[in-house]
């Protein structure tokens with residue numbers, strides 16, 4: 001019987017689509033570890049600590065949801081935590097190839113790791129972090145796409161006059 005699951009990602013920033021998967025995942029497992037990738041090779045809008053802080057703020061009243069950062073291989077982080085289940089969201093056919101490749105590579109590295117794919121709830125099928133950043137930078141509303149804390153952080157981070165988005 002499995003106990004915990006990892007939900008890894010870049011979360012730059014976390015969206016309502018991610019939150020939907022996390023909360024639904026939390027109904028399946030006693031504990032979900034949201035694992036924020038710290039990748040020095042990838043330029044992100046929010047620093048790792050900021051992404052972790054934002055996600056902790058969102059789930060501060062949900063002790064079942066833990067937030068941590070990791071660097072290096074996901075299989076190593078999972079092994080350190082003694083977790084065998086990885087949750088990923090699968091939005092559309094376009095996600096499939098990337099997710100399939102990643103799952104197979106991880107399984108190759110660690111055969112005991114299982115990937116569990118969850119479909120997003122319908123309103124979030126089009127949503128990803130890149131879209132949120134682009135819409136916000138171009139002056140569109142992201143109110144229905146991210147929680148208020150993310151919208152606030154986007155305002156703090158990006159001057160409307162100089163929207164340098166990654």
Ligand code: PNS
Nearest residue numbers: 008009010011037072073074075102105
């Ligand atoms: O939100 P993302 O960017 O689609 O998440 C991708 C993530 C963080 C799950 C993936 O890049 C990852 O697990 N990176 C850690 C490095 C790793 O384990 N690579 C080997 C498997 S492809």
